[in-house]
Amino acid sequence: xxxxxxxxxxxxxxxxxxxxxxxxxxxxxxxxxxxxxxxxxxxxxxxxxxxxxxxxxxxxxxxxxxxxxxxxxxxxxxxxxxxxxxxxxxxxxxxxxxxxxxxxxxxxxxxxxxxxxxxxxxxxxxxxxxxxxxxxxxxxxxxxxxxxxxxxxxxxxxxxxxxxxxxxxxxxxxxxxxxxxxxxxxxxxxxxxxxxxxxxxxxxxxxxxxxxxxxxxxxxxxxxxxxxxxxxxxxxxxxxxxxxxxxx
Amino acid sequence: xxxxxxxxxxxxxxxxxxxxxxxxxxxxxxxxxxxxxxxxxxxxxxxxxxxxxxxxxxxxxxxxxxxxxxxxxxxxxxxxxxxxxxxxxxxxxxxxxxxxxxxxxxxxxxxxxxxxxxxxxxxxxxxxxxxxxxxxxxxxxxxxxxxxxxxxxxxxxxxxxxxxxxxxxxxxxxxxxxxxxxxxxxxxxxxxxxxxxxxxxxxxxxxxxxxxxxxxxxxxxxxxxxxxxxxxxxxxxxxxxxxxxxxxxxxxxxxxxxxxxxxxxxxxxxxxxxxxxxxxxxxxxxxxxxxxxxxxxxx
Amino acid sequence: xxxxxxxxxxxxxxxxxxxxxxxxxxxxxxxxxxxxxxxxxxxxxxxxxxxxxxxxxxxxxxxxxxxxxxxxxxxxxxxxxxxxxxxxxxxxxxxxxxxxxxxxxxxxxxxxxxxxxxxxxxxxxxxxxxxxxxxxxxxxxxxxxxxxxxxxxxxxxxxxxxxxxxxxxxxxxxxxxxxxxxxxxxxxxxxxxxxxxxxxxxxxxxxxxxxxxxxxxxxxxxxxxxxxxxxxxxxxxxxxxxxxxxxxxxxxxxxxxxxxxxxxxxxxxxxxxxxxxxxxxxxxxxxxxxxxxxxxxxxxxxxxxxxxxxxxxxxxxxxxxxxxxxxxxxxxxxxxxxxxxxxxxxxxxx
Ligand SMILES: Nc1ncnc2c1ncn2[C@@H]1O[C@H](COP(=O)(O)OP(=O)(O)OP(=O)(O)O)[C@@H](O)[C@H]1O
Ligand SMILES: [Mg+2]
Numbered sequence: 069x070x071x072x073x074x075x076x077x078x079x080x081x082x083x084x085x086x087x088x089x090x091x092x093x094x095x096x097x098x099x100x101x102x103x104x105x106x107x108x109x110x111x112x113x114x115x116x117x118x119x120x121x122x123x124x125x126x127x128x129x130x131x132x133x134x135x136x137x138x139x140x141x142x143x144x145x146x147x148x149x150x151x152x153x154x155x156x157x158x159x160x161x162x163x164x165x166x167x168x169x170x171x172x173x174x175x176x177x178x179x180x181x182x183x184x185x186x187x188x189x190x191x192x193x194x195x196x197x198x199x200x201x202x203x204x205x206x207x208x209x210x211x212x213x214x215x216x217x218x219x220x221x222x223x224x225x226x227x228x229x230x231x232x233x234x235x236x237x238x239x240x241x242x243x244x245x246x247x248x249x250x251x252x253x254x255x256x257x258x259x260x261x262x263x264x265x266x267x268x269x270x271x272x273x274x275x276x277x278x279x280x281x282x283x284x285x286x287x288x289x290x291x292x293x294x295x296x297x298x299x300x301x302x303x304x305x306x307x308x309x310x311x312x313x314x315x316x
Numbered sequence: 317x318x319x320x321x322x323x324x325x326x327x328x329x330x331x332x333x334x335x336x337x338x339x340x341x342x343x344x345x346x347x348x349x350x351x352x353x354x355x356x357x358x359x360x361x362x363x364x365x366x367x368x369x370x371x372x373x374x375x376x377x378x379x380x381x382x383x384x385x386x387x388x389x390x391x392x393x394x395x396x397x398x399x400x401x402x403x404x405x406x407x408x409x410x411x412x413x414x415x416x417x418x419x420x421x422x423x424x425x426x427x428x429x430x431x432x433x434x435x436x437x438x439x440x441x442x443x444x445x446x447x448x449x450x451x452x453x454x455x456x457x458x459x460x461x462x463x464x465x466x467x468x469x470x471x472x473x474x475x476x477x478x479x480x481x482x483x484x485x486x487x488x489x490x491x492x493x494x495x496x497x498x499x500x501x502x503x504x505x506x507x508x509x510x511x512x513x514x515x516x517x518x519x520x521x522x523x524x525x526x527x528x529x530x531x532x533x534x535x536x537x538x539x540x541x542x543x544x545x546x547x548x549x550x551x552x553x554x555x556x557x558x559x560x561x562x563x564x565x566x567x568x569x570x571x572x573x574x575x576x577x578x579x580x581x582x583x584x585x586x587x588x589x590x591x592x593x594x595x596x597x598x599x600x601x602x603x604x605x606x607x608x609x610x611x612x613x614x615x
Numbered sequence: 616x617x618x619x620x621x622x623x624x625x626x627x628x629x630x631x632x633x634x635x636x637x638x639x640x641x642x643x644x645x646x647x648x649x650x651x652x653x654x655x656x657x658x659x660x661x662x663x664x665x666x667x668x669x670x671x672x673x674x675x676x677x678x679x680x681x682x683x684x685x686x687x688x689x690x691x692x693x694x695x696x697x698x699x700x701x702x703x704x705x706x707x708x709x710x711x712x713x714x715x716x717x718x719x720x721x722x723x724x725x726x727x728x729x730x731x732x733x734x735x736x737x738x739x740x741x742x743x744x745x746x747x748x749x750x751x752x753x754x755x756x757x758x759x760x761x762x763x764x765x766x767x768x769x770x771x772x773x774x775x776x777x778x779x780x781x782x783x784x785x786x787x788x789x790x791x792x793x794x795x796x797x798x799x800x801x802x803x804x805x806x807x808x809x810x811x812x813x814x815x816x817x818x819x820x821x822x823x824x825x826x827x828x829x830x831x832x833x834x835x836x837x838x839x840x841x842x843x844x845x846x847x848x849x850x851x852x853x854x855x856x857x858x859x860x861x862x863x864x865x866x867x868x869x870x871x872x873x874x875x876x877x878x879x880x881x882x883x884x885x886x887x888x889x890x891x892x893x894x895x896x897x898x899x900x901x902x903x904x905x906x907x908x909x910x911x912x913x914x915x916x917x918x919x920x921x922x923x924x925x926x927x928x929x930x931x932x933x934x935x936x937x938x939x940x941x942x943x944x945x946x947x948x949x950x951x952x953x954x955x956x957x958x959x960x961x962x963x964x965x
Contacts, residue, residue, distance in 0.1 A: 120831065146833030154831075160824035162891075163817070166960060171817040172832055180838065183815040188963025190814075196960075209953040231832060361748060411931045417748045418670045422882065422930045429875065430923030437916060544759070544875075551752060586774075590763030596756035597742070604744050 071134060073098040073235055073267050074119070074150070079128030081111075081118050088114040090291045091128070096235070096284075101261050101268045103282030105275075105302075107311060111291040112271045113155055116237050120152045121145045133234065149234030153241065155271075157220045161213025165204055165223055168212050169195035172227040191230065198226045201256060203249075218245045222253075229260055235267040236260075242277050250274070254281055279303060287311065319582050328459045333577045339466035340535070341573020342473035345566045346528040347546055348553035349480055350521030356559040357497040357517045358413050363424040364404075365550050366543025367431035368522050372397055372529020373538035374439050376446055386446045386534055390472070393526035401522025405515040413514055428543065436540040448534035469531040473566065476527065480520075481562050493517055545592055552599050618948065618955070625894075633797040637790050644793050648861055650904045651796035655803050655854040656877070657884035657896030657903075659847035662807060664882065665891035666816070667843050668823030669743070673754025674851060675878035676761045679871035680734050681727035681852025682859035683771050686779045688726045689719030689860075700772040711780045719780060724795075724856045731852025732845045739841040746826070755874065762872030776866040779859050792861050799857065803850045808893055810846070819843050823891070879926070880907070887929050889938030898937050 072095040081089040088111040096102045106112050118125045121142045130138045132150050140148075160168050173191040175182055199205045202222040207215060212223055221244060228236050241257065242250050254277060260266050272278040278285060279299040287295045287302060289311040295302060302308055323329055347369055354362050375396050376389025404427065412420040448465035455462065484490040496503040496513045504510050528546075532538060553572060557564030575595070580588035632639075636647050656678070663669045690699045693715055702709065711719065742753045766774040782788045810816055818839050821829040830836050859865050872878075880903065888899020906925070910918040933940070941949040 142827075143830045143833055143836065146831055151833070152831060154828070158825050158828040158831075160821050160828065162824050163820055164956065166956065167817055167820070171814065171821050171834075175833070180815075180835075180842070183818055183839075184813050186812060186963060187814050187817050188960050190963070192960045192963050209956045227832070361752070408927055408931065415931075415934075418751060419930050419934060421670075421748060421751055422879075422886075423927050425879065426923040426926030426930070428923070429879075429919045429926075433917065433919035433923075548756065548759075586767055587763065590760050590767070593756040593760035593763065597753050597760065600745060600749055600753045600756075601741055603749075604742070608744060 072096055073100075073133060074269065075131040076115070076119065077129045077131070079115070079118055079130065080126045081114055081123070082126055087291050089118065089125075089288075092288065092291070092293045093128075094286050094293070094296075096267060096269050098267055099261070099265065100284060101257070101270065101282050103278040103285040103299075104269060104271045104288065105273070105278055105285060105308075106288035106294070110288040110311075112288055113239055114291075115288070116152055116239055116271065119145075119237065120150060149232075150237070151228050151231055151233040151235070152237040153221075153224050153228055153239055155239040155243070157217065157224050159212040159215075159220050159223050159227070161211065163212060165199060165208045165210060165212050165215070166192075166195055168223060168227055169199060169230050172231050174230075174232050194230060198230050199223075201229070202226045203252070218249070221245060225253075225256075229264065229266070232264070233266060235269070238268060238270045240271050240273060242272065242274050250277060257281060275303075319584075323581070328456060329581075331456065332460045333581055334574055335460065335462055336466070337574030337577035338570045339462075339470045339573070340577070341570040342470040342566070343528050343531050343535070343569075344546070344549045344553060344573055345569025346473045346476060346531070347525050348550040348557075348565050348569055349477060349562065350524035351547075351550040352554045352557070352559055352562075352565055353480075353493075353517055353524075354521045355554060357493055358409075358514055359417065360409070360412065360420040360424065361417065361551065362518075362521065363421060363547055364428040364431060364543075365521075365525055366546035366548075367428045367435070368397055368401070368525030368543075369529040369532060369546045370538050370540065370543045371400070371431065371435060372526030373444070373446075373533030374435060374529075375526065376530040376533050377439070377444055380446050386448055386530075387450075389446070389530040389533070390527050393530040394523040395526075397526030397529075398519045398523035401519035402515050404522070405518040409518055410511065410514065428547070432540050432543065439540065441540060443537050443539045444533065445537040446533045463535065465531070465534045469535055472527070472531065473569070476524065477562055477566055480524075489513070489516060545589060548592060548596050552596050555599055555603060618951070629897075630801070633801065636797075637793055644789050645861060646908070648789075648793045648796040649858075650901065651793075651800040652854045652858055652861075653880070653884060653904050654800045654897050654900040655796075655850055656881040657888065657900040658800075658803050658807055659851045659854075660881040661885040661890060661892075661896045662810075662819075662847045663840075663843050665885055665889075665895070666811065666823065667819040667840065668826075669840065669844075670751045670882070671754040671844075672751055672874065672878055672882070673756075673758040673761075674847065674881060675758050675872055675874050676738070676754075677731040677735060677848035677851040678855040678858070678877065679761060679765065679867075679873075681731040681855030682865055682871045683765065683777070684730040684852065685720075685723035685727035685856025686777055686859050686865060687771065688723035689716075689780045692719055692722060697770055700770065700777055703772070703775065703778065709780070711783065713783050713786050716780060716782045716786060720795075720860070724853050727856035728849040728853040731855070732849040735845040735848030736841060739844045740837075743837065743840040743844060758872055758874035758878050762868040762874065765867035765872060771867075772865075774867065776864055776870075778864050779862075781863075788860075792857060795857050796854075796861075799850065799853055804893075804897065806846075806850075811893060815839070815842075820891075883926060883929060886934065886936055889936030889940070889942075892936075892938045892942075895936050895938040902937070 074096040076094040078091050078093050079089055080091055092115060104112050117123055119130055121140050125138060129136060132148060137145050170187055170191055196205065199208050202225060204219060204222055207219065212220065215223060221241065225241060242253055245253060257268060261268055270281060282299060285297065285299055285302045286293060287308050294311055295305045295308050347365055351362060351365055354360055372393035375393040376386055379389050379392055380386050408423065408427065412423050450464035453462045453464055484494055492508045492513050495508060496510050500510050549572060553565055553568040556568040576588060576592060579591040583591060637644055640647065660674055663671055687696055690696050694709055699709055738757065742750060745753055765771060771777055818834060821834065822836055822840060826836060862870055865871050884899040884903045885896045887903055888897065889895025910921045914921050935943065
């Protein structure tokens with residue numbers, strides 16, 4: 069088998085006394101959709117932050133696409149094609165949805181000169197397609213800050229897609245999304261994976277969603293990797309059931 | 317660098333500079349307590365801090381003019397500045413508590429330049445000083461002189477720091493202030509009148525500055541436009557100490573005072589202000605590098 | 616008539632006014648020169664403050680650096696600088712004939728811009744990593760430290776300042792500097808209007824709205840920030856060069872690095888007109904300049920009180936500024952409509 073696209077090896081991260089991640093490992097193969105679950109405060113978001121370079125890790129290594137990224141900074145990692153969305157959705161509030169999309173076009177290989185082209189010069193069609201893809205086409209000239217929370221989440225997702233990342237880390241993509249939209253969103257995530265070839269790692273609390281979506285699931289509890297396996301294995305794993313029931 | 321040789325040749329000079337520095341540093345710390353309080357509780361960086369200090373000095377001079385002992389200026393300045401702080405809060409500051417921090421920087425800057433020129437019109441533009449009536453002490457065979465007002469300032473800074481700490485820990489108002497600083501919404505729900513808490517916080521800050529100013533005018537001198545360096549020093553001290561760390565404020569204040577005395581002596585007095593402001597930039601850069609190493613960002 | 620027409624009409628009227636002012640208001644020409652320079656100050660402040668969200672108290676550093684740089688080059692082309700400043704510039708031996716004076720300006724002003732820009736690169740790489748008020752206060756420290764340092768540097772006259780080269784009597788410098796100021800303002804405006812229409816404009820807006828997000832999306836945020844400050848510094852430096860010549864005398868603290876006045880005025884002008892808009896700084900500077908002249912004429916001795924009050928009133932009650940207010944009040948007339956945005960996008964698509 070090929071080397072995994074994302075390879076997290078035994079990383080640990082503590083905040084003062086709180087050990088948020090303890091010796092956790094995780095592998096995501098190219099083209100896969102992987103899931104990451106765990107009770108509140110189990111260290112999922114912390115793990116994302118460690119991967120994308122938001123804070124230094126205390127121990128362990130992170131490899132992406134055959135390169136070690138453990139010590140790179142956020143921007144450099146993003147430019148390698150590893151993007152994340154935020155649990156607390158982040159968009160550019162005082163810019164329109166179109167502008168949000170256009171400035172998220174990939175500029176990885178090109179230098180500063182490409183920024184000096186007109187803002188309408190590239191990607192307009194693609195931006196519209198993707199806004200349509202997430203159902204925001206009719207809102208494209210509204211300020212992103214005026215959208216509802218769920219719509220902002222969808223916009224953030226579209227912004228990540230237009231950046232054509234190799235891999236996308238999604239932090240609770242369905243939180244705050246209307247249940248009737250959730251099925252559509254699952255469908256879109258699957259299509260992004262299949263049609264655009266984007267490898268996904270998804271944090272999710274909604275069991276139905278993650279079972280439906282992921283090929284392989286990791287479960288964190290109290291900062292440690294509790295279990296991993298196919299959705300079927302995870303669903304029937306007594307430790308996972310325990311962790312979820314025990315935490316609430 | 318002639319002065320450096322001087323320092324090496326006459327080590328006793330170091331003692332003199334160090335003592336002077338520590339004692340002025342204690343006064344810096346006093347104003348910095350106030351800044352830390354307002355910053356921590358109201359999320360406002362008060363640019364008018366230095367003008368409060370200078371006004372405290374003028375309040376003391378006012379007493380002297382009517383023949384009262386200047387030492388009374390310390391409580392008098394504290395009380396008048398407390399009232400002024402309260403009024404300013406009710407007039408202006410309450411509007412910017414929740415605003416973006418740049419708004420509050422600019423608004424308090426507006427207060428500061430108004431106060432500068434008002435003081436200039438009312439008290440005149442001369443450099444002024446007040447005779448404390450305390451004498452000098454001579455140490456090390458008269459090689460080191462220490463004016464006793466500076467010693468008093470030094471001791472008072474500690475006493476007031478301690479009193480402030482006790483006040484915040486023990487008194488009802490102090491507890492309300494701490495509650496509000498942690499979560500104003502929750503505090504309001506619990507029935508705390510946060511408007512009053514903010515007013516009190518801002519007024520206490522002004523009072524602390526006023527007391528510091530009374531000491532400044534007795535130990536050194538003031539003029540209407542001498543405020544900004546005190547603001548900057550307070551800011552630096554708070555950054556170095558971190559919010560909510562009164563002991564750290566004293567330590568940073570003393571350190572800054574000493575550093576300034578040595579810099580002033582070595583570089584020449586005309587560069588002392590430049591040193592203060594460059595040190596500010598250096599402190600910020602140092603903080604930045606530390607944060608960058610942690611791959612972390614400031615909000 | 617639609618919005619674009621208004622836009623071009625406003626530009627045409629301003630341009631006409633700019634060209635014709637020496638004939639229309641010959642007595643107020645130096646005031647008009649300063650007004651154009653103030654517009655440059657406000658426009659360049661807004662590039663980082665309004666468009667990028669980096670509020671600087673220290674842009675006056677570039678203004679001052681440019682002022683000294685221009686004067687120094689103007690002098691040094693023909694005389695040893697140290698001797699000139701030592702003689703307080705007034706000595707009768709330092710004569711500039713017309714061609715020397717003009718050559719000095721032609722070399723000095725670009726040099727002012729370049730030196731200011733280099734200063735911005737050096738400072739920006741160090742302090743543009745700071746966020747929010749930490750950046751604002753660091754720049755305040757820089758502005759004041761710069762003034763103090765300049766007051767101690769003998770080569771440029773130290774605390775007693777520097778007299779700019781005296782032009783020959785035959786030269787009508789009032790008109791010359793007027794047209795230079797006007798040209799600089801026009802150049803700055805056109806350049807920024809173009810810059811804001813590019814993807815770079817979006818990139819700095821993104822930094823303003825959420826810098827962490829921009830970085831997480833792979834933007835070169837540091838590079839973009841330094842470039843913005845550098846552009847601002849370049850135009851500011853040239854403005855400083857002209858301003859120094861207009862003032863005829865450069866005092867390190869009261870003219871060149873006057874953070875408490877000019878440094879704050881630029882912020883105020885941008886906010887008064889409307890932060891983050893193209894026209895805001897232009898309108899804000901014009902309104903503010905008139906107010907300032909009135910304060911300084913009728914409220915002498917109290918002008919800072921009035922100014923302080925004005926600052927408080929503006930930032931507390933009117934933070935959105937004139938253009939921001941107009942946009943809120945009449946969004947369809949002053950903000951771009953969806954149809955216009957659609958059309959602009961369509962043009963790019965074709
Ligand atoms: N910056 C931080 N400073 C201190 N503690 C932190 C920080 N970030 C996270 N923690 C702590 O680390 C633990 C893990 O937090 P994390 O956000 O990773 O949980 P999570 O699994 O994403 O939870 P949720 O499902 O609620 O989003 C928590 O106890 C949290 O309080
Ligand atoms: Mg989380």
